Amino acid sequence: MVPRLFIAIRPPQAIRSSLLDAMQGVERARWQDDGQLHLTLRFLGETNHHRANDLASALATISAPPFALSVRGSGIFERKGTAHTLWAGVQPSEPLQRLQARIERVCQQVGFAPETRKFVPHITLARLNASAGPLAQFLARTGDLRFGEWMVDDFRLYESHLDPGGARYEPVVRYPLA
Secondary structure, three states: OOOEEEEEEOHHHHHHHHHHHHHHOOOOOOEEOOHHOOEEEEEEEEOOOOHHHHHHHHHOOOOOOOEEEEEEEEEEEEOOOEEEEEEEOOOOOHHHHHHHHHHHHHHHHHHHHOOOOOOOOOEEEEEEOOOOOOOHHHHHHHHOOOOOEEEEOOOOOEEEEEEHHHHHEEEEEEEOOO
């Protein structure tokens, strides 16, 4: 089986609990569970084992100091005018941008195509389809979400397992920041 990989930051339990508390009020939304809450730095998709091993080794060369992040607001991603994802925003910061850029460079060095989408720091709260209820009340209620800062002291390489009940994310390697 070919691993399906991504690189992410996992918020601490207190932040995840606050996010879980905010997840309500949209009928038929597929809300994320605690194990799915993360800030994606780079999605890689299906990757052969050789390249996955090269990537895991190359990511260990990234050096960056720990830095603070915080949740700020909420929003949606749309495709062809239809909302497909509800998210909590993560306050952009220079250290986060630098870390994400370093990860992108490493991914390209081991043979991944450049990411074409703009990096929008967020934590996915729910997946939506055409049957999802109205979003306006949720967005009004969560538009100025403010959760306390947390210190990011690592990032992780994850493997995503697609199961009938949804995606399950397994951390493969933890990369401490120092």
